[in-house]
Amino acid sequence: MELQELRITAALAYLDLEEEKFEKLQLAVEQMLQYFSKMMEVDIEGLSPTTHALVHENRTRPDQVFPFEDTDSLLENAPETEDRFIVIPNIL
């Protein structure tokens, strides 16, 4: 993989990569992609993709509301809050 491709991919994944680790990571990615390329040997003509191992139809359910009572426990997990708002850095 080109270094530039890795940078684009990292940006898409919201990951900052440290320069000194870049090369090592690039090699590891390269090694895995090489390994993935083994899949090119398989004739996939006529095979449909598997998404769920067993179920082949879409499953739906009624759109119902089930209230979650203990909303405080959710807010307590926020790293920084003010009243019942979650604090983040300024957008502008």
Next chain:
Amino acid sequence: MSSLSSWIGLLTDPKTRDSYIHYVEQLEPQIGAFIQFDPRIGLKESLPEGPFKGVPFAVKDILAVKGFGLTCGSRILEGFVSPYTATAVEKLQRAGAVVVGKTNMDEFGMGSSTDTSFYKQTCNPWDLERVAGGSSGGSAAAVASGMVPFALGSDTGGSVRQPAAFCGIYGLKPTYGVVSRYGLVAYASSLDVVGICAASVEITEEVFSLIRGKDERDQTSLEETGASGIDGSYGKGANKIVQRIGFVSGNLGLDPGVERAYRKTQEVLRSLGYEVRPIELSMLEYYAPVYYTIATAEASANLARYTGIRYGYRPEYAENPEELVRKARSEGFGEEVKLRILLGTYVLRSGFQDQYYQRAQRIRTAIRKDFDRVFQEVDVILSPVFPTQAFKHGSEGLDPFQQKVADRFTTAANLAGIPALSFPAGLEEGLPVGFQLMAPVFGEELLFQVARKFAEEVPPLKAPSNTSPWS
């Protein structure tokens, strides 16, 4: 034979409760099975009457248990407290069992050694210099060291079966969808299942029968056999007597000790009256590449939720929200997780999807068809779990790439959705070796049948560090 009877009521009687806590607390510093050990949380309220009343059990730190932390072995979830409880855990609690703690694991389930955990190292109860396996290494080590009779884990590509084999215990990966994933933090949703580490076949069966079943809160969970929309060529396996066992043959690249034990296991099964014959899995060499393509792709999407905004690790300072997210993820995720997110993001990028993700999903269909073919010939399949026994911590062991290639035997069951049980098959050079049995979907009973019979001939052994009077 280890059974639950000696564990029942253990935590309801203050005297036995104290000696239990003492046992775990003196052993835990050597083993490192738990990220959090706190039996008091589960004992705050009176226990319901049930067949598991007062029985301690452990839960991998990737399953939600209200009041406990939920770190997934990652810095990015440090300090997170679970607001609710996973269905599988809740079912055990309703039967009177008590969660005593959350077990160590490879970060987000990504690894085969538990060494990628941000929090601590887990050591193999048979040899402390060696890993307990992974990613459910803490769960397997807690069972093997006699701290609990069973523990829940998760198995995306072998994460329950491989540590079970390394630690000389049982590890069940159920049929996909049979146990609800509600409350299981997602790694690769089409492959993830909640699994069981246990000290005996009997305990594995008892726990499985309690936690199975369709759950309204998990849309991928399944009714038992015969539900509509399920592939018709599957699901005919249950309730028969196993006669034919096919063992995976060919040049499997096993370590000599594992190879010897594999042949011995085939001989024992033959002596028990089974027709044991070689079979070939024609797609074997593609399991791991297909698995890693699908798993990393799904992981990159599932792990996009960790932003450091609503919960989890937040960096000291960020100029704006976008920088906050980038810093939280870059500082919060470990190296292996970053590698897999990058791979997954790459294989899903426009222009590469056909070549990787789509192709992998189509080969997955071929893999399922290959199992269909084999299950016409045999009732269950015997296969290695891992080509080596428990390896040493650090650079003397297997490197991360070798560990991934070594997942070739376990990933098959996840790709095909079929159940698999890893069982202990004696020792080689003082360390346990385990093999796995695979059955058609919903065929868990077939696995228990064979494993029960095998254990009469080759009973599971206790690890040297396990001096627990209850196991």
